Amino acid sequence: MSSTSRWLAGPDAGDDKYSRGVLAAVTGSLQYPGAATLAVEGAWRTGVGLVRLGAPLRVQDLVLGRRPETIVSTPEDLGRADAYLLGSGLDDPAEDEMLRDTLVGIADSGAPVVLDAGALGFAMRVRGLCLVTPHAGELARMLGWLGRESERADVVASPAEHAAFAAENTGAVVVLKGATTHIATPSGAVTSVAAETNRLATAGSGDVLAGILGGLVAQHAPDLATREQLAELAAAGVSLHSRAAARLGDRPLAALEIAESVAYATAELNGP
Ligand SMILES: NC(=O)C1=CN([C@@H]2O[C@H](COP(=O)(O)OP(=O)(O)OC[C@H]3O[C@@H](n4cnc5c(N)ncnc54)[C@H](OP(=O)(O)O)[C@@H]3O)[C@@H](O)[C@H]2O)[C@@H](O)CC1
Numbered sequence: 257m258s259s260t261s262r263w264l265a266g267p268d269a270g271d272d273k274y275s276r277g278v279l280a281a282v283t284g285s286l287q288y289p290g291a292a293t294l295a296v297e298g299a300w301r302t303g304v305g306l307v308r309l310g311a312p313l314r315v316q317d318l319v320l321g322r323r324p325e326t327i328v329s330t331p332e333d334l335g336r337a338d339a340y341l342l343g344s345g346l347d348d349p350a351e352d353e354m355l356r357d358t359l360v361g362i363a364d365s366g367a368p369v370v371l372d373a374g375a376l377g378f379a380m381r382v383r384g385l386c387l388v389t390p391h392a393g394e395l396a397r398m399l400g401w402l403g404r405e406s407e408r409a410d411v412v413a414s415p416a417e418h419a420a421f422a423a424e425n426t427g428a429v430v431v432l433k434g435a436t437t438h439i440a441t442p443s444g445a446v447t448s449v450a451a452e453t454n455r456l457a458t459a460g461s462g463d464v465l466a467g468i469l470g471g472l473v474a475q476h477a478p479d480l481a482t483r484e485q486l487a488e489l490a491a492a493g494v495s496l497h498s499r500a501a502a503r504l505g506d507r508p509l510a511a512l513e514i515a516e517s518v519a520y521a522t523a524e525l526n527g528p
């Protein structure tokens with residue numbers, strides 16, 4: 257079994273929806289409602305057992321219209337999960353005290369967490385395993401919080417080094433997105449995954465990736481012990497995202513199509 261397909265294996269006869277992993281996502285907002293649909297669709301298509309979504313009512317309705325399998329609630333009433341995805345399409349949680357308290361509670365819970373977009377600021381708070389998924393602009397912002405003032409151009413000029421600095425200084429595994437995605441562990445190791453297609457560069461594509469990573473982390477939460485394993489899982493997720501787009505051919509893509517394609521890409525990467 258390759259290091260990618262290890263993380264993409266399907267269920268066996270003893271499995272049920274709970275043993276296949278429960279992901280709870282706090283994604284989407286009134287400002288960016290669509291990000292929740294993109295992330296939730298990406299997560300379901302990895303084969304996770306159950307996806308819960310905590311979001312405003314309008315966002316819940318949009319996600320249910322697309323994926324009625326999802327169990328929806330407000331963020332405060334999310335319930336138990338094996339892993340959490342926080343942030344894609346989220347307004348700044350600093351503006352919303354109740355949301356911030358909910359995210360702090362999740363960060364303190366010890367469960368593995370994937371942080372994207374508006375929740376990247378929680379990286380230092382997460383007690384369990386933590387994966388963060390910034391693009392270059394977001395990583396520059398994170399580095400500023402860590403006391404290393406940086407511009408997006410600095411990150412683009414030496415992405416692996418900046419990703420490793422952020423990983424070492426937050427304790428999180430950093431997935432720095434781009435045409436080549438650099439995955440850094442706090443010990444300083446960096447794995448780079450070149451995208452199979454530049455068609456991935458479209459709005460919402462990163463939200464789909466966050467959902468994929470959340471889905472995979474939830475499925476493997478019981479056997480994820482180290483940051484090195486988490487980085488290997490992340491590399492598998494990045495490859496899956498890339499294959500999902502590439503298998504659709506060299507044509508313009510919308511992010512939801514990439515999410516839909518993830519299930520078929522899983523089958524391709526797992527081989528015959
Ligand atoms: N359908 C949905 O719901 C979607 C929701 N989404 C959600 O939106 C939220 C914000 O995410 P975001 O990545 O767009 O914003 P932000 O982190 O500020 O980074 C901006 C970066 O872009 C660049 N940049 C800015 N303006 C530019 C310009 N005119 N032309 C070129 N470059 C420009 C800028 O670079 P800079 O200007 O700093 O050099 C910086 O690097 C987030 O929650 C996400 O999940 C998205 O996924 C989309 C689909």
Ligand SMILES: Nc1ncnc2c1ncn2[C@@H]1O[C@H](COP(=O)(O)OP(=O)(O)O)[C@@H](O)[C@H]1O
Nearest residue numbers: 391433434435451454456457459460461462463
């Ligand atoms: N030129 C490119 N070629 C291939 N993949 C890219 C390119 N630019 C961005 N990507 C990928 O597309 C996704 C964009 O994510 P992100 O920047 O968060 O956008 P959004 O917030 O719109 O979802 C990431 O997975 C990134 O690795």
